[in-house]
Amino acid sequence: MEFYQLIEGRETIRVYDTDRKIPDEVLNNILNAGRLAPSASNRQPWTFVLVASKEKLSAVKATYQREWFQKAPYIVVVVGDKTKSWVRPKDGYNSIETDLAIAMDHIILAAENEGVGACWVIAFDYEMLADAIGLKKNEVIYSMAAMGYPPEGFQKKGNKKRRLLEEVVRKI
Numbered sequence: 115m116e117f118y119q120l121i122e123g124r125e126t127i128r129v130y131d132t133d134r135k136i137p138d139e140v141l142n143n144i145l146n147a148g149r150l151a152p153s154a155s156n157r158q159p160w161t162f163v164l165v166a167s168k169e170k171l172s173a174v175k176a177t178y179q180r181e182w183f184q185k186a187p188y189i190v191v192v193v194g195d196k197t198k199s200w201v202r203p204k205d206g207y208n209s210i211e212t213d214l215a216i217a218m219d220h221i222i223l224a225a226e227n228e229g230v231g232a233c234w235v236i237a238f239d240y241e242m243l244a245d246a247i248g249l250k251k252n253e254v255i256y257s258m259a260a261m262g263y264p265p266e267g268f269q270k271k272g273n274k275k276r277r278l279l280e281e282v283v284r285k286i
């Protein structure tokens with residue numbers, strides 16, 4: 115898909131065809147886009163946890179109790195190791211959250227490119243999610259994404275609400 119069309123057409127999708135599997139090749143394409151994301155000093159401090167088993171899906175879904183989320187066929191949790199990410203020497207700023215956000219954005223855009231619906235989620239219960247996926251020492255989570263094909267006949271809203279370009283650009 116043409117890049118600007120993809121950016122303009124992408125929207126959060128919270129309704130999924132629960133019976134339709136995403137082929138491994140498509141899942142790999144999506145996760146590989148995350149792998150190829152840039153990160154500060156190219157540290158790549160991430161792991162992409164693909165939640166696909168019935169048991170783990172149910173544990174992860176319990177961390178965000180929205181009706182639509184309970185129907186997600188797949189969930190990707192982007193996990194980072196904050197001892198591996200770049201730290202700015204002067205003030206100790208750790209780039210982990212930025213790195214993980216970029217990786218997630220690559221994943222979400224790749225899902226769109228594959229025709230897979232996705233919704234970025236941060237309003238989860240952190241402790242429950244850490245427990246559900248077996249988060250390791252030094253690892254942190256900032257977001258997960260629900261994923262699945264939209265049901266047949268699904269229509270996007272097509273009414274992107276964004277501030278105007280002149281409102282968000284400051285030329286100095």
Ligand SMILES: Cc1cc2nc3c(=O)[nH]c(=O)nc-3n(C[C@H](O)[C@H](O)[C@H](O)COP(=O)(O)O)c2cc1C
Binds near residue numbers: 125126127233
């Ligand atoms: C960092 C981030 C966190 C988000 N967290 C949630 C969430 O917890 N639950 C949810 O339903 N949507 C969540 N969203 C989706 C946003 O609500 C959505 O991207 C926004 O309303 C713009 O709509 P669009 O993605 O269709 O353009 C999140 C999006 C981002 C980028």
